Amino acid sequence: MTDQTADIRRKLTTVFCADVQGYSALVERDEVGTVTRLKQYRDIMVDLIGRHHGRLINTWGDGLVAEFGSPVEAVFCAVETQRRLAARNAEEPLAPPMQFRIGINLGDVIIEGTDIYGEGVNIAARLESLAEAGGICISGAVFEQVRKKLDIGFDFLGDREIKNSAEPVSAYRVLLGGVQVGTAPKHQMPQQPAATDDAEAAFIKWRRFAWRFAVIAAFLMIVNLITSPRYFWFIWPWLGMGLVLMLRWPAGIDPRRLWPSRRE
Template sequence: MSETSRKLTTIFCADVQDYTRLMGRDEEGTLATLRRYRDAMTRLIEAHGGRVINTWGDGVFAEFPSVVEAVRAAVDVQNELAGYNAALDTEKQMLFRIGINLGDVIADGSDLYGDGVNIAARLQSRASPGGIVISNTVYDQVRNKVAVGFDFLGQLEVKNIEGGVPSYAVRVGDVQVVDTRTSEYRSNPQPAPARAPDMAARIPLLQDWRLNYGTPLIICAGLAVLNGLTWSGEFWAKWPILIIIWVNAYRFVRSNKQVDMAIASLVITGIGIVAINLFTWYGTPWAVWPLFGLAIAAAVRWVSRPRSGV
């Protein structure tokens, strides 16, 4: 018999909007889509250090040691699934709602119980299809650390929690991903922190861009200047600069879930090969042959892209 203990952890709860309707239209196709989407969610959850606890029915239940990584995983999940849904007819699209809470829970073996879990489930039920809702305990930890905006929703009524739970919708770009038309929020919510709505989204996005891409650009500029100051007739800085640009191009593609990773990688590889050919030019355009092979691979990938839920 396993022993129980208490711990503070981040709970991630997700389920499918209108799952019954989807099953009524096409059971086998819906199950195939659900498996595919769950595989993607599991991969992203684990990539952010999370652990999938359960996948009952149409839901996914996970925990994270890091609050920041839990929110980043949720954003990545919704972005990637949005890309999948873009290739489907509207009636076949499978939209997940996600709720995240940081709270004290009871651990019984690999299972978790308690108000911390229940709050995450209630937050998930209030998110709009394709949306994310977080508790105030999560918001306090991530508001300046994740490149998204937040909209204060008020106090969400939760059983056994007197006064409700202050909650926030996660806003990616200009998309507000929450259903605020519900009586389960108090009519006179606590006012949101004094923050300009646009700046709430723009400041963390700018900080994230500076951290991820500003530093590599500064390094490239520094290498170019150093090459100029030590000029001996050779532009040696082109090689480290090319590598830095190449690596960060792949990073950008990986972070953009609306782009087909395979095709984008082939394009980036092709551009890199052309650059190498030009940097080592001796009158022979040898890059045309690998480019031909990459073009064929990209065309095959394009025509074989999944366009349905199978």
């Protein structure tokens, strides 16, 4: 027993777990399209993990595990990931959104080759399951390390029981709306959106509504040109739909968002 214990290597690290909310339902609806989008979204996440000095540990199904030497970098990465993926969902208004849940924990893990195991990983996975779709949930250990360093807010969710863990773990939800809690170095902070999360969500909803109107408008024009090409009656419903879209434009969103800059 002593020899086996001596062979076990441990370290303190920040564990980052993510999976897709409602992945089975998405696959059932469109298997090929969902798998294709999952790969694209995961590529975005893996790229951000590398940029924030993290290391991808493993992927399986719709899940992903990574580790970071710094809790601050892990949370930076999670925030930027959720914002990038939300923007990507907005680019595909006709497809159901693919939203990830992210859990982050700072804890002791067992190292085996390139993989990690143990309570530190189990807690991160449990926190991931507590996160809302498109959200981030962190442990109290991570919160203590980042609360004075990040320009974001946190909501205490209480102490949660963890399977195979002797003690409950404090859980915090990251508020992506941007309640100021300290200041991080400017070169490290992901860019903050100009609008609030509520306004951004309203704009995404408006775009989906506009796409539906565009399909209806195209259908009406085709019917008009086939049935009565000398009289363009389709203009009148077009004007009505345009007025509705104008009235439903979300407050707080710059109209120039309709013509985004080509510059990255």
